[in-house]
Amino acid sequence: MICNRPAPPLPHLYISEEITNDAATFIRNHINVLLRVSEDIALGRDSRMFVKVALSLLLISVIGSLTDFLTFIYTGLVTLLTVPALYERYEDHIDRYALTRYRYSQLLYVRFDAQFISKVQKWIVEKKKLS
Known part of the structure; x- marks a missing residue:
């Protein structure tokens, strides 16, 4: 059955322009x-961001090599879709665990800084003095 009605207006x-x-x-x-x-990453001005980008790309590469x-x-x-619901349900436990891990990672960074980064900085300063 064919109707002879006109098409609705578009x-x-x-x-x-705004x-x-x-x-x-x-x-x-x-x-x-x-x-x-x-540019900051390429010129070495933001080393933290460089490390974040490098680790993110490494993670994507590893995950990409494991699956299609x-x-x-x-x-x-x-x-x-799952993680937000689980976080909402176990928010107190997750926050407590995350805070513990964060404090532990800060402690590790302070130790790493004391052992390696400060030595490298001193070495760079000595090399600049000799130049």
């Missing part, structure tokens, strides 16, 4: 921040 869609300029400015600002951070893309996405989705 709305007139448009994007204003919205386009705002979106372009937003994207430009975020790209500039990313480039500034990348579809399994990785599926596992990520399941994790993304």
